[in-house]
Amino acid sequence: MIVADGLEKTFWHRPNAKGVLGSFRALFSGVGSAKKAVESVSFAIEEGEFVGYLGPNGAGKSTTIKMLVGILHPSAGSVEVAGMSPQLQRREVAKKIGVVFGQRTQLWWDLPVRDSFEILQAMYQVDEKQYALAMERYDDLLELGSFINTPVRKLSLGQRMRADLAAALLHDPAILFLDEPTIGLDVVAKERIRGFLKEINRVERKTILLTTHDMDDIAELCQRIIVINHGKLVMDGSLSALREQIGLPTTCTVQFASTPQIQQIRGIERIETNGMQVQVFYDKRTISTPVILDEISKWGDPLDITLAEPEIEELIRRIY
Numbered sequence: 001m002i003v004a005d006g007l008e009k010t011f012w013h014r015p016n017a018k019g020v021l022g023s024f025r026a027l028f029s030g031v032g033s034a035k036k037a038v039e040s041v042s043f044a045i046e047e048g049e050f051v052g053y054l055g056p057n058g059a060g061k062s063t064t065i066k067m068l069v070g071i072l073h074p075s076a077g078s079v080e081v082a083g084m085s086p087q088l089q090r091r092e093v094a095k096k097i098g099v100v101f102g103q104r105t106q107l108w109w110d111l112p113v114r115d116s117f118e119i120l121q122a123m124y125q126v127d128e129k130q131y132a133l134a135m136e137r138y139d140d141l142l143e144l145g146s147f148i149n150t151p152v153r154k155l156s157l158g159q160r161m162r163a164d165l166a167a168a169l170l171h172d173p174a175i176l177f178l179d180e181p182t183i184g185l186d187v188v189a190k191e192r193i194r195g196f197l198k199e200i201n202r203v204e205r206k207t208i209l210l211t212t213h214d215m216d217d218i219a220e221l222c223q224r225i226i227v228i229n230h231g232k233l234v235m236d237g238s239l240s241a242l243r244e245q246i247g248l249p250t251t252c253t254v255q256f257a258s259t260p261q262i263q264q265i266r267g268i269e270r271i272e273t274n275g276m277q278v279q280v281f282y283d284k285r286t287i288s289t290p291v292i293l294d295e296i297s298k299w300g301d302p303l304d305i306t307l308a309e310p311e312i313e314e315l316i317r318r319i320y
């Protein structure tokens, strides 16, 4: 469905020049430096997959998406979306894809939401029957009814995102590219968007590629994650594979009745204390939980013991 093969994008940064003449000089002087925003990135995404495309700020995520949807031309390598080139067959590819950039809207700012939808209907040549079906389905899932006649500029961020998602889906594309669709939303609005995305992936088998900095988006939605850093692909696999690969520590938190007499335990990663609370970080592949509990019981009287598997935030932090 989506194939990136040795994908690269180099941007040319020129020094700041003063005035129009200076800008022209800078343009033709050849002075400046090349910045590889995306470097030799390859992956293949099958129909119906829900993939998280992750990386720290400036890693090259948006640049990749822009090449996948045909906005940018790769400096090297190739892209295939629904069996076509987004650069050479932009119109045909546009019919197969829906795109949402969380930071920007594709709707007309001063027009009511419904008018934007009708413009998009005409642009994508969606027939009346399909349009009515889409409206019914997405109104049901996204509850558009309460703001369908409101100008886009008056919508809350959550409402705007719901309208943008419906707009991206009006022409029933098989593939969705979502660049930070939950950015800036409150917890309830995020949950609503996630529920919607899960539904269209599961029921309609939409293939979804999502960039996000929200760890709950990843945990709840993505069956597979691809991580890039400094433009290069550093990981591609399931979350559980990632956990195994990184080998992050399990945390055992113990609350003692009185100040514990802590002894070092061989083979653990580290111990952190906070008053009468102690946290032991260990890799279960090296040392078992019963051994840890046995050692801890020698330190004093535990009031409460909790075990926690590595947090997804910590996993991602380690890769970055």
Ligand SMILES: Nc1ncnc2c1ncn2[C@@H]1O[C@H](COP(=O)(O)OP(=O)(O)OP(=O)(O)O)[C@@H](O)[C@H]1O
Binding pocket: 011, 012, 035, 036, 037, 055, 056, 057, 058, 059, 060, 061, 062, 063, 064
């Ligand atoms: N049009 C451009 N011209 C020059 N440099 C650019 C351009 N677009 C992006 N870059 C640079 O390419 C690099 C990757 O940017 P990109 O926007 O793809 O990162 P990102 O992973 O999406 O980051 P974020 O999470 O902050 O959105 C950055 O160093 C950025 O400054």
